[in-house]
Amino acid sequence: MRYSRLFGKTTKTAPADETAKNAQLLLKAGFIYKEMAGVYAYLPLGLRVTEKIKQIIREEMNAVGGQEIIMTTLQRKELWEKTDRWSDEAVDIWFKAQLKNGSEVGLAWSHEEPITDMVKNYVGSYRDLPFCVYQFQNKLRNETRAKSGIMRTREFVMKDLYSYARNNEEHQVIYDAMTQAYLRIFDRVGLGEQTYFTFASGGAFTQFSHEFQTVTPAGEDTIYLYRAKRLAVNKEVLNDEVLAQLDLKREELEEVAASEVGNIFNFGTTKSEQLGLMFTDEDGKTKPVVLGSYGIGIGRLMGVIVEHYADERGIVWPKSVAPALVHIVSLKAKDEAMAERIEQIASSLHDELENLGIETIWDERDASAGEKFADADLIGIPLRLVVSEKTLKEDSVEWKLRSSTESRFVKLDDVLEEIEVYVSE
């Protein structure tokens, strides 16, 4: 991708009405556009990152048997009435709309009810179970106060997976597999170290649900860490009884701010019973299906990655989710022949990398070195290669990782091979 053709521009100043670091950086770097409070559009660079994150999640969900679908944004009122969640008193974040004929519809804030109702059409026998379906879909939530940039928004893409099992034992096997898959996901996007399996409020169905909380000052939640066991307890459920149950001592816990990047629930059979999702078991008896729900907010996860890795110069993307892996910067030269050679080397390097399937941005603008470096630092692509008079005099390019302050020269003859090694690491 030629930088000069890239849709989206960097800016020197961050918008005054954004204070969250993630949104300031993503706006300055041209990854997102703010449509209104808590509603952001994704530009090419931002979209690439979300697609990388989604692909990682997709791979892990598929690996534990998830099958991807996509539900609808418009939802039927009657389904939510069956579970007593249609009224604004019960769920205060509803967006609702009307059809031309006057009937009310809901705009999806969750898909538990519709998906479970749909599933009824395809489940009759124990032979149809268990299974897991998931989607990446917009959630619309009429939050009274959006905040923290892209961390808490009114419209966002969520991966939500739903598991349907014959009994609690079967459900638990899936639940545990999902837990492991989630840990792999957070590990792969670069947040494994600081993301904790956290005991949280379980709602009406079970004592606990489990959250995946990433430790960050930008987080809205307060959790208590038990680092050695890689566990945490959300403040909302912390009491002596819970501590005893989990075999934790209060003085061993560490209070930190964290952001909830994932949440998994056991719904038991309550919702199935409310909506009439039953199956005939081997013994010929009719039983309710055991339901589990597993969510990850894509935008929030992206925001947390930005918050965690950014430095004073800008964003620093982990390789796994970076919008591109290589950022080529070609510099100007006084000498016309030299300028032409720089252009030619940079251009062919760019083409060769793209042909190898290595996403590359080439900053070929007629801009000063400082400006290009500043933009490269802001955008945060992992590997920066400079092609200039200085480097070509040594038949080299300058190799610098965004996460490091050091740079070195790599011979033109070796650079492709070194990049391939770097990319596959």
Added chain:
RNA sequence: CGGGAUGUAGCUCAGCAGGCUAGAGCGCGUCGUUCGGGACGACGAGGCCGCAGGUUCGAGUCCUGUCAUCCCGACCA
């Protein structure tokens, strides 16, 4: 939903005891000089001063309303 603050150029902001034709920096365009960490000069384009109403000879400036944005709190499967 309660409290606080702010709306002036694409962005960051200045403006005033109410008074000439509304300003700066950045960004943008043209030309020239520069050329490895956001260079410099010249010229230029760009404004329903959030919106509506009111007070006044006169409103970006005062008053009322309204909309929007941010922060704190409440809320948060």
